[in-house]
Amino acid sequence: MVASKSSLLAVLAASFVAKGYAQTFQRLGACPELGCIFPPDQADFLAGQYFDIRLEVHAPVNGSEANGLEPDENFIFTIAKADSDTEAQTAAAYFGLEEPELESWSFGWYEDLFARDAKNKSIVNVASKIYRKVALYEPGEYTAILTYNNGTTSEATWLVRDIQEVRKAKNVILFIGDGMTTNMITAARLIAHKQKNGKYQTRMAMDQFPVLGHQMTHSLDTFITDSANSATALYTGHKSVVNALGVYGDSSADPFDDPKIETIAEIFHRICGGHVGIVSTAFIADATPAALTAHTRARSEYGAVIDSFLNGITNYSWTEWNGPDVLFGGGAENIFNSSLGGETYMDKDYYAEFANKGYQVVQDATELAAASNDSKTLGIFSVSNMAKWLDRNVYTDNLEGQENSPDGSGNDATNQPGLKEMTLKAIDILEERSGDGGWFIMSEAASIDKMMHVLDYDRALGELLELDDTIKASIAHLKANGAFNDTLILVTADHGHGFDVMGSVDTMYLNAQTTDRKKRDAIGTYQNSGESQYILTGNLTYTEGTNFPSNWDPRYTLFSGVSANPDHRENYQVHKGGPRKPATNITEDEDDYMVNPKDAPSGFVINGTLPVSADQGVHSLTDVPVFAMGPCQEIFGGVYSSIDVFFGMAECLGLSRLSPPGK
Amino acid sequence: MVASKSSLLAVLAASFVAKGYAQTFQRLGACPELGCIFPPDQADFLAGQYFDIRLEVHAPVNGSEANGLEPDENFIFTIAKADSDTEAQTAAAYFGLEEPELESWSFGWYEDLFARDAKNKSIVNVASKIYRKVALYEPGEYTAILTYNNGTTSEATWLVRDIQEVRKAKNVILFIGDGMTTNMITAARLIAHKQKNGKYQTRMAMDQFPVLGHQMTHSLDTFITDSANSATALYTGHKSVVNALGVYGDSSADPFDDPKIETIAEIFHRICGGHVGIVSTAFIADATPAALTAHTRARSEYGAVIDSFLNGITNYSWTEWNGPDVLFGGGAENIFNSSLGGETYMDKDYYAEFANKGYQVVQDATELAAASNDSKTLGIFSVSNMAKWLDRNVYTDNLEGQENSPDGSGNDATNQPGLKEMTLKAIDILEERSGDGGWFIMSEAASIDKMMHVLDYDRALGELLELDDTIKASIAHLKANGAFNDTLILVTADHGHGFDVMGSVDTMYLNAQTTDRKKRDAIGTYQNSGESQYILTGNLTYTEGTNFPSNWDPRYTLFSGVSANPDHRENYQVHKGGPRKPATNITEDEDDYMVNPKDAPSGFVINGTLPVSADQGVHSLTDVPVFAMGPCQEIFGGVYSSIDVFFGMAECLGLSRLSPPGK
Structure with missing residues (x-):
């Protein structure tokens, strides 16, 4: 025994x-x-x-x-x-x-x-x-x-797979809208793009991609995936299990001894000398960025994830890895000071570790813009996840009092870049540094998922629109710097949430009613859904030519929801005070969540369907879209498995090797 | 005044x-x-x-x-x-x-x-x-x-639009999954196709189409559409308003004087001498079939719709119309005897009216199979909507006691054909009769929508799988009879419902619990969603080579739901007694719906978000998929408006005319 x-x-x-x-x-x-x-x-x-x-x-x-x-x-x-x-x-x-x-x-x-x-x-x-x-x-x-x-x-x-050693693209930029579904794209279009008599007057960047596919996200052993095993499928061509990054999950206790699979970033680096950029609005040790270099059964090993970005895998013999050229995101708590609420690997200071390997380090949008393009760059812009587009651009007071400066000073990180600024800078650095090797950038709109989890649909759609704006700006940037024709551009997601829009809500009427059943009468469907009111008034301008709602708080809002949720209250109005918290454990039982009485107080109660231990929504089954543009775009049409995204990128970059090195 | x-x-x-x-x-x-x-x-x-x-x-x-x-x-x-x-x-x-x-x-x-x-x-x-x-x-x-x-x-x-007069396809078959979304396709695949370690071992017919698109369903004046104005957009290239068939809605009282738009069926008939087939599992006067020939602001004018199928528009000068070659569906109550619960136009007997114009009339699956292929054919197989796949094939007792024979005898319509049998016969008749003119068939899986409305997800997915089976059989049939290379095959939907799957339910555990909050603990998400249990046991065989669940009542069922619903109770188990009725007006107020106490009694209560006047779910915003195969398939990739489906079909059939007739 x-x-x-x-x-x-x-x-x-x-x-x-x-x-x-x-x-x-x-x-x-x-x-x-x-x-x-x-x-x-x-x-x-x-x-x-x-x-x-x-x-x-x-x-x-x-x-x-x-x-x-x-x-x-x-x-x-x-x-x-x-x-x-x-x-x-x-x-x-x-x-x-x-x-x-x-x-x-x-x-x-x-x-x-x-x-x-x-x-x-x-x-x-x-x-x-x-x-x-x-x-x-x-x-x-x-x-x-x-x-x-x-x-x-x-x-x-x-x-x-029988894939030839022929390279068709020099670069790949893979945009991941975490948790992003077709339904959400439709909703984002509705609130940000004007239509007249049923015809949209402007188009989303994603809508203009020539090739559309659907990928199936079923995981190795369960039909609902988390972002760790779905990222593993997208990056390695191997489906895995919940919480696993770049490994199959074995039954041993050690979260670091599981069988690994080489990722697209590692293969591209090893075979082509390709340069890699990793950009996310999440804390940077989160699953979607982590799965590019980490190999662990436990996505929660955040300290080890950060070390893997810089040093690759050090506990076993494994593929060579010299670090990404660009690593941009939040999550200072796993970088240098675990008293910020996280952990760092062996209590090391990774600002110093990265600097010792020649990285310049930037900590806000100003430093990011000023950084030189010829140096490897670590950009950490906040403790925990980065601020949401809606808070950075509309409800900016919410940036105050967060004490989330990435320097650990306890100041507020009020000067955070957005996904667009990070991604454009990543392109500049990779273009400057990669030479013939080419580059691979993963750019993640992480908080589509995070805001869907807490049923904060306005913030989720804001993140999605920021992703679309980032895609639009990236295409323009690649065309301007001459790299467009060499670059495969992909936009996809890693899983869904069961979100949709079913009509409008007259919030003035809802707020004026005194009973839950009467408040529901404020909801209009079919002919009473009307037209989107988010683009009719107000004068918010974000970027010239980009489409965002001009008014996030119209009288007639979206009647939207998800298909599974915790107990909560809903008034269908933007949460001006910051990301919402729909449920709370008001009893002493931490697995007994109920309606948060402070959330959407003018609304009506919606009892949950999830176990009462859930304080937020969950992922869903739906196939997610893939938009493709550039060399090899034709690979990505139709319906296929999530792993085919890896094989398509690998084929396009010519990463297949039909004989061992040196033979 | x-x-x-x-x-x-x-x-x-x-x-x-x-x-x-x-x-x-x-x-x-x-x-x-x-x-x-x-x-x-x-x-x-x-x-x-x-x-x-x-x-x-x-x-x-x-x-x-x-x-x-x-x-x-x-x-x-x-x-x-x-x-x-x-x-x-x-x-x-x-x-x-x-x-x-x-x-x-x-x-x-x-x-x-x-x-x-x-x-x-x-x-x-x-x-x-x-x-x-x-x-x-x-x-x-x-x-x-x-x-x-x-x-x-x-x-x-x-x-x-600048479209040349060049015909690229002889025939078009347009499959419409009413209310069908990508999410539903994903769910249907899960319960009917085996996967092993995350890889599906068989593929749906839709999944094998080479070209995928998304169409935006936004209507003329509201962002949520019904099936009337969405069908108008698909068939005429003009978006309209809720309840309107083939017309823009004016403000006059007369539902028959609104401004008309010529439909693809009418144009194809007028310009090419093309032959038309109309197939639906709904009552045949329902919006999706009706919009091919009817022109009225009120989809509820069922009697007039039936007359339009046969005689076209007779109250105003309009395009010529000699009737479809095939009209198959339910809805005898609008055909010949309004005492069945419907209405007929001017109290006429349309069995006789069609017969007088040379149609053979069939009323069950046996007569349908035996009908000659060289005659125009009216097939009416039930009163009201036709039986659902699940009731025709698994819970067949539910066909008894319906008193829905299309002959009005009060007998049960127990020998109804499915969508597949109707569609294959339509192909046979159209192939036999159309000659050089070619044919256009619209085949509608109507009850995906109808069962989603009543939250009967099992029946809805059964209808979707029957649609997929019909598509598969139709492709094989077209290949066998030589028409495949001449035929554009499209599969799309007219709008969505906010449906998704979020995990599994241990129904044994749910049924054993005594409180609503504890019953919710039966729900498993992420790693506890497990694998689909619908294809593991049992021995139901429907058609050789076709994939349907082998067991509709496994212990572990889908945890699924919609994003807006009436008050109801949910136990996540198949409704063996027939299509469900989730809510009821137990008070005397017909606009005050509450949980139906007889529905899913072992489940827990989910309070609604819709107005309490709603007894069922509603349509949603999401873009819906378009699958294309055959001549002109490349037109249908990417993201576009619902009206572009019309323009794509018209382009492929060469229906554009750049000068008046005779000039």
Whole structure:
């Protein structure tokens, strides 16, 4: 039997993984059998892409699968090219590696909600090995077989895609609207672009892309994804599990030992000498930026994520990584001073660590604009997530009293750049520095998602419009600096929220009514939805030629909502005091959220459908759009999997390698 | 002043139009000024397309716009080609028509909800003329000016699109999933197609279309559309108003005198001698089929709609129309016997009327299959809407006791065909009969919308899967009969519902809990959404090779919902007893709907957000997808307006005419 210390860690790890709202439980994602192979059955690979192989043999101690066996430590793992005459070889022989050491641990899980309520955990003992930093070069199918328990086999079919080593684009800019759906784009267009008699008089930048696709976000083991495993799919071509960045999730307690997959940033850097820019309005250790360089089962390991940006993976042999040319976002608490509410890796000061590696460091919009374009640049503009477009541009008083300066002084970060300023500067620096290697920029409008989570639709749509403005400005910038014809421009999302608009609300009428049922009469649908009132009055100007609402607080507002929410109150009016907090745990039970009485007090109560432990909304299933423009745009039409975004970008950049380096 | 009788009728008509849920009111859609031109500013035309021109001058008697004036009966209306040297001409001169008679009436409207509550109606007197059956042939912009009240002008810019007279496709089949969104397609895929480790093992037919677009459904005067004005946009290239079929809505009381626009079916018939098939699972007088031939402001004029299918427009001079080759659907109550709950035009028997014009008449699936392919065919298979796929194939007991036989016998229509059988037969008949003229088929999965309205998501997704199965079978059929290469295949929708899936529900756990708040704990999101359980067990087979759920009642169901709903209870389990009724007016007030205590009794209560007069869900704003395959498919990529679907089909069929007939 395994050591009790190991068990304890495993149980802790398992409960971290399962944190959230409970219903369907699995022993281990992508492993319904007792033998587990990662990468699992159905995995696709780019030729030459590095990955690790984790094998596990499970011996359930109790529960529905208990069989009285010890974990088989003598399991055998072989690989064979499916369509060749060569015989199956052991992995060590196949890859020319030494046989790795056997590992063992145990973990626990709940089989269903009744088991959870009864605290009746099923324990599993595990024997395991991991083969690190391998690659497959020859396109085609491979058969990987794990044999254990006296001849039982688990099998995986892997596919190395047949993509030629032809580069069609020098650069890629990948815009990610986190949580952005077609529904939200439609709503943003409605409030920011004038129409007359049903015809829009101006178009969104996204609407002008020549190619449209839909990508399916289903994750490895569950149909709803978070931003970590969806980013992993977009960047590596491998779907993973909730909370995992650049790895498949194994059952061990250690969040850093899981089997890795090389990301587009790493491959591009290794093969082309390409330069990378990472831009987000989130705290920069958040999942979507993190998944470009981090490899951990736990997205919450923020300190390690920051270290990975700079140093790559240091605990195991892995692909070379010399840091991005540009890293812009919020999240100072994970950079240099954990007293700001976060953590830093080994308590290091990463302002100093980056500076020591030659980065210039900027901390506000003025410094960003003044920064030289020929230097690697770290820009950290706030503690936590950056301010929202609506607060930076309309309700600017909300920037006061935040004590979120990225220098840790306790001052307010009132001079934050927007996504546009960060992205244009990233383009300038990458253009200046990348030479023939080209560049890859990921630019994320992170708070579309964050504001949808808290049902703050105005702020979410403001973020979406800022993304559209950023896209528009980036296209113009690329045309001006001559890089447009060499650059593939993609706009997509990582998952959805179940948001839509169903009509209008006469807020004057709603506010004047005294009962919840009568307030609902303020809502107009169909012929009484009318026309958008957000662009009719007021004189807000943000950028010449860009479309934002001229009035965020008209009498007739959008009747919008999401398809799942916590208990809350709704008055369909902009939250002028800052991002909203729809639910609160007014009892002492932190898993018992109810209507926040301070939020939207003139509105009516909407009881939630989510578990009462939820204080915010959740992600949804819907396919999300992909807009493509530039070299290889035709790859991105139609309906496909999220992983195809990776393979399309890799194909366009010519990252496939059909033989090992030097051969 | 106008006659009081006219006033009364107008007020009645206005209140019909405004029926629904109240909030934003307008004096008249597309006419913010006191002079109204229909077609209004921004209208686009196909060259040679027939239309009527309605002019109105408004004189508000009271309310915020009252100016003490009588309606100016001496208004002048002129037209000029914008880029030519010719001077503006009066419409009569321009089109070579006699000056039409002056009309006058009055109507009333509410300016807002406070006015409605106070029954404080604003009255408007109107002077009007209408020019009927005109057309513009020369591409380019036209300036139409209405001058009234001593020199006040209202102006409309019209655009005749520059489309060549080149035919690229012989046939078009237009599939409409009524109310179908990308979100619903994603959900249907999840429950009907197996995935393994995040990769779908089979694909939906729609997912395999090479070209994807999004169309914006914003209507003429409101941003939420119903199926009447959205069908008008898809079929005529002109956006209209709620409830209007093939006309702009004027302010007169008569629902049949509004200015018409020629539809794709009419143009195709007139110009190419093309043959038309109309197929729907709705009652066949419903808006989506009706808008192909009907021209009325009131979609509820079902009797007149049926007459228009057969005889076209008979009350005014209009384009020739000899009836469709195929008309398949439900709705016997509007065909021959109004005692079935509907109305028939002038109390006629349209079984006899169609038969007298040479149609064979079929009334069940057996007769449909046996019908000859060389005859025009009327197929009416039920009273009211046809049975849902789920009831026809799984919960077949629900077909009993409906007393909905299309022969009016009071028997049950237990042998109804599905959308697939109707559509394949339509193809057979059209192929047999159309010759060189080619054919146009509209095939509508109507009850995606109808089941979304009543929050019956299982039935809605069943209808969507039946649509996908119909598409798949139609493609195979066209390939088999040799017509595939000549046929443009489009799949789209007319509007959305704010539906999405957010996770799973452990229904066993939900049913076992005793409080509403604890029942919500059965809901699993993110990592606890798990994998779809609808395709894992059971052995339902419907059609070889087609994917439907094998089990509609698994323990773990979809956690799905819409973003606006009436009061209801939800247990996330299939409604085995037939389409659900979520809300009921348990008080005597017919506009006060509450939770239906008989619906989903094991669930928890979700209070509504819609006005309490709503007993069902409503349409939403979202752009809807367009899938295109075949000749001209490339026209349909990217993001565009709903009217561009019409112009794309018209371009592909070569329906543009750059000079008048015979010139």
